Amino acid sequence: MTARSIARIALVIFVVLMVQQTMMVALRIENAHPDLLWLLPITAALVDGPETGAIVGFWAGLAFDLVLPTPFGLSALVGCLLGYATGSLTNAVDPRAAWLKPVAALAGSVAADMLFAVLGAILGQGQMVQINFLALFLMVGISSVVLVLPVSRLMRWALAGENHRRSLVSAQTDSRIW
Amino acid sequence: VARSRRSRRTLTVIILVVLSLSLISLDLNGRTHSLTSGIKSVANDVYSPLRQGVVDLISPIGNFFAGAFDYGAVQSENEQLQRAIGQLRAAQAERGFDQNQLRQLTQLENLPFLNSLPTVTAQTQDEYSSNFTATITLNKGRADGVDVGFPVVGAGGLVGQVIASYHHTSVVRLVTDGQSKVGVVFGQDNKYTAIVDGQGPGSDLTADLVAPGTPLHKGEIMYTSGLQAAEFPPGIPVATVSTFHTAAGASQESISVEPSANLGQLAYVDVVQWVPST
Numbered sequence: 001m002t003a004r005s006i007a008r009i010a011l012v013i014f015v016v017l018m019v020q021q022t023m024m025v026a027l028r029i030e031n032a033h034p035d036l037l038w039l040l041p042i043t044a045a046l047v048d049g050p051e052t053g054a055i056v057g058f059w060a061g062l063a064f065d066l067v068l069p070t071p072f073g074l075s076a077l078v079g080c081l082l083g084y085a086t087g088s089l090t091n092a093v094d095p096r097a098a099w100l101k102p103v104a105a106l107a108g109s110v111a112a113d114m115l116f117a118v119l120g121a122i123l124g125q126g127q128m129v130q131i132n133f134l135a136l137f138l139m140v141g142i143s144s145v146v147l148v149l150p151v152s153r154l155m156r157w158a159l160a161g162e163n164h165r166r167s168l169v170s171a172q173t174d175s176r177i178w
Numbered sequence: 179v180a181r182s183r184r185s186r187r188t189l190t191v192i193i194l195v196v197l198s199l200s201l202i203s204l205d206l207n208g209r210t211h212s213l214t215s216g217i218k219s220v221a222n223d224v225y226s227p228l229r230q231g232v233v234d235l236i237s238p239i240g241n242f243f244a245g246a247f248d249y250g251a252v253q254s255e256n257e258q259l260q261r262a263i264g265q266l267r268a269a270q271a272e273r274g275f276d277q278n279q280l281r282q283l284t285q286l287e288n289l290p291f292l293n294s295l296p297t298v299t300a301q302t303q304d305e306y307s308s309n310f311t312a313t314i315t316l317n318k319g320r321a322d323g324v325d326v327g328f329p330v331v332g333a334g335g336l337v338g339q340v341i342a343s344y345h346h347t348s349v350v351r352l353v354t355d356g357q358s359k360v361g362v363v364f365g366q367d368n369k370y371t372a373i374v375d376g377q378g379p380g381s382d383l384t385a386d387l388v389a390p391g392t393p394l395h396k397g398e399i400m401y402t403s404g405l406q407a408a409e410f411p412p413g414i415p416v417a418t419v420s421t422f423h424t425a426a427g428a429s430q431e432s433i434s435v436e437p438s439a440n441l442g443q444l445a446y447v448d449v450v451q452w453v454p455s456t
Contacts, residue, residue: 022232025307031379032309051187058194062201066221069313069342069349072214073201080194084187117310123206127356128310130378136309 001052001162008158009044013060016040016151021067027143030135034143036151037064037075038112041083042104043148043155046095048162050087057083071123074116082112105148109140219344226303226347257445264333264440271335271399271415271438295411297448298323303347305444312355312379314338314444319346324449327409332447335415335438336360336402340449350447353416353437354379361408362400362416365393371403374417374435383417385433390424392431399438411452
């Protein structure tokens with residue numbers, strides 16, 4: 001990963017963190033609000049493969065851990081695993097497929113929230129499973145499907161020049177999709 | 179080449195997972211928690227002004243869409259009025275508790291009533307920043323006299339307790355959070371005790387450890403007990419009984435209670451500078 005990509009990814013993480021903590025937390029229905037954090041490793045993995053997904057997920061999670069009241073390192077762990085899993089599971093899929101981003105965003109966000117809650121409970125934070133999961137999954141799932149496109153565009157800009165994903169099409173063709 | 183890339187990828191993920199687990203261990207270990215807490219404190223001191231700047235930047239847009247030219251001022255005035263009403267309600271509710279206590283303990287002096295305790299008024303910066311916890315962030319921190327463990331009161335009663343204090347901000351766990359437990363007293367002469375347990379955001383609280391047959395009525399107010407080693411001073415309204423019943427053969431009553439504090443109006447709260455006696 002080049003220094004330029006690292007700087008751009010840091011900027012994207014910062015922008016997404018700010019949007020999350022200022023605007024998204026206000027969009028609360030049934031005590032659940034959208035969670036943009038998970039879209040960072042998902043889109044990074046879709047753009048540049050599982051390794052980049054894991055790295056972006058770790059650093060994005062760590063940045064969010066600094067301002068969230070949940071255990072420090074938990075978002076980093078889930079982000080890292082999410083990025084790796086998304087990249088590995090979609091490695092053989094044609095990245096031009098229209099369904100790929102929405103489906104990855106929906107499944108990845110819901111799975112990440114579930115893993116986050118379960119790991120939190122295992123680590124002694126029992127309150128993390130005492131929430132309305134249906135409302136959470138609906139809110140996070142729907143918002144992720146809607147917001148995956150702009151976040152994906154940001155991530156594509158941040159990772160311009162990186163191409164570790166085993167793609168069925170060339171990077172140049174692929175870059176015109178979004 | 180493909181195998182080497184796969185090995186490197188696996189190694190990277192293993193390193194990141196181990197790093198994450200190490201950070202979690204540091205945070206959850208009582209002896210090393212201060213390290214992660216310190217990192218969070220520094221990060222929050224940098225982050226809070228930035229966040230406030232963004233909020234200041236985007237709030238006029240939000241206010242515009244809300245459809246009122248002077249919406250911000252009206253909202254602020256409304257919040258202050260809500261707070262004043264809440265304080266009056268709390269004072270009214272506390273009076274009943276005070277009378278009970280006075281009847282029983284007239285020989286004791288210097289009771290730690292809330293009115294005599296110093297408080298710091300703080301503004302709520304952020305509510306429910308995580309989907310998994312019921313917390314609020316205040317704009318006052320260690321530099322303003324707000325420390326971990328201090329009770330927080332608002333419109334109508336107890337709001338929660340400070341669980342993290344940074345230089346100019348602090349995090350409060352609300353009474354509805356699943357990890358919140360408050361020792362309470364209720365009934366005539368405040369002779370019955372219970373534990374009010376949070377059940378997660380949006381859910382009613384429960385009052386546990388109440389023996390079957392304990393006299394109760396709907397609307398009964400439960401107050402912080404202030405018993406030895408209690409985490410809150412006595413006499414703060416915590417919750418109001420909404421439903422109760424005893425199942426056949428149960429060892430305790432099943433009591434559902436609602437928070438006395440208006441948790442929908444948390445624009446301003448008071449942090450009580452109270453440390454439990456050891």
